[in-house]
Amino acid sequence: MFEIHCPYCDEKRPEIEFAYAGEAHIVRPNAQDQGEMSDADWSQYMFIRDNVRGEHCERWWHQHGCNMFFNAVRHTVTDKFVMTYKMGKSRPTAKQIADAKK
Amino acid sequence: MLFDQAIDIPETLKGDAVSVTLMEERARYNLRIKSTDLTEFKKLTGLKLPRKINTSSAAKDVTCLCVGPDEWFVIAEAKSKAKLDKLLAKASNKFVCSVTDISHRNVGFEITGAKASRLINVGCPLDMAIEAFPVGKVTRTIFESAAILLRRTGEESFQIECWRSFGPYLRDFFVRASRDF
Missing domain, CATH: 3.30.70.1520 (Heterotetrameric sarcosine oxidase)
Incomplete structure (x- = not known):
């Protein structure tokens, strides 16, 4: 069974409890800017994603567990989870990712 | 307490190794x-x-x-x-x-017996060893295709809560699965 570490439950849980929730660290434009944004800006925010080949920061939802969203770094080719971290933490640096792999 | 659906499966399942009881209200x-x-x-x-x-x-x-x-x-x-x-x-x-x-949204089952944890592992991949899942530990998880709330009440006893509509499905599943023990 493929297992994912949930940073809130702080334990490894079976994959069937989780749901993928898209790329992480995409900042929603604040309310003041929204009125002035062009269609191109909106489409950039809504639809344009990196589609990384390699380590990808993405959101996961522990739907059938603690019901919390968290972020994870996953390798999109090997499907291996490098690390998971709580919501609100900034994108891990290359060094942090390298450390997590050890 | 009875389910809405009438299915030909007993309210309680009594076996040597594992028993399943539908909990009172x-x-x-x-x-x-x-x-x-x-x-x-x-x-x-x-x-x-x-x-x-x-x-x-x-x-x-x-x-x-x-x-x-x-x-x-x-x-x-x-x-x-x-x-x-x-x-x-x-x-x-x-x-x-x-x-x-949510008193009437959920129904509860009590699963007791020496093979209680094995019955849970039929539909749920969590580690049911006493070290990994000690008495008093609780979690929401999935049992086959039903979302459940699982709690260990004793070394050989568990409580499972699920939505009422999943009740007959789970009870049916417990009966079928326990035939193997």
């Missing part, structure tokens, strides 16, 4: 409250909500289960319902929180 609440308010909440209601995620606290007839960083279930004997209704209504006036009465 209970008072159940889903409670969302900030973890910083827990001390004040206890002062007001007398309910001790566990702080650590996936743990439970049992006091007299009321059990409090922590399933998320700000989410609890309160499960009590049906006769305490009127008292708890009042207590939690009082709390909901004082704190920024959400209290939902």
Whole structure:
């Protein structure tokens, strides 16, 4: 069974409890800017994603567990989870990712 | 308590290795409250909500289960319902929180016997060893295709809560699975 570490439950849980929730660290434009944004800006925010080949920061939802969203770094080719971290933490640096792999 | 659907499967399953019983009616609440308010909440209601995620606290007839960083279930004997209704209504006036009465949304099963953990592992991949899942530990998870709330009440006894509509499916599943033991 493929297992994912949930940073809130702080334990490894079976994959069937989780749901993928898209790329992480995409900042929603604040309310003041929204009125002035062009269609191109909106489409950039809504639809344009990196589609990384390699380590990808993405959101996961522990739907059938603690019901919390968290972020994870996953390798999109090997499907291996490098690390998971709580919501609100900034994108891990290359060094942090390298450390997590050890 | 009977299910809506009439299916030809006994309410209780009694075996040498494992028994499954449908639980009596209970008072159940889903409670969302900030973890910083827990001390004040206890002062007001007398309910001790566990702080650590996936743990439970049992006091007299009321059990409090922590399933998320700000989410609890309160499960009590049906006769305490009127008292708890009042207590939690009082709390909901004082704190920024959400209290939902789910007494009739859920049904509960008690699974007991030497092979209780094996029966759970038929439909749920969690590690049921006593070290990994000690007495009192609780979690929401998936059993086959039904979302359940699982709690270990003793070394060889578990409590499973699920939505009422999943009840007949789970009961059917337990009966079929236990034929293998």
